[in-house]
Amino acid sequence: MTEVAIPLIDERALSKLRWRCRRGLLENDLLIERFFTRHADSGISVTQAEGLTMLMDLADNDLLDLLLRRKEPSGEIDTAAVREVLADLRT
Secondary structure, rough: OOOOOOEOOOOOHHHHHHHHHOOOOOHHHHHHHHHHHHOOOOOEEEEHHHHHHHOOOOHHHHHHHHHHOOOOOOHHHHHHHHHHHHHHHHH
């Protein structure tokens, strides 16, 4: 059986993404940092990076509402990539 390789972002893209993920609310920062720590060895896929980037376009309070399950993604951000990252961030 052949294993399908999941495309990962490179170190430069990872560095930019980490910088982009810095937030004004400590609660958001803590949950996002836990995500990066969990994926330190395995890397972050292109799909995860897309989902995370879309979430970072939200205001801090809207992001926190999603992370704490007060709301679910809707509209433009209701994508498979966002839902995948959100599920991971919530665990």
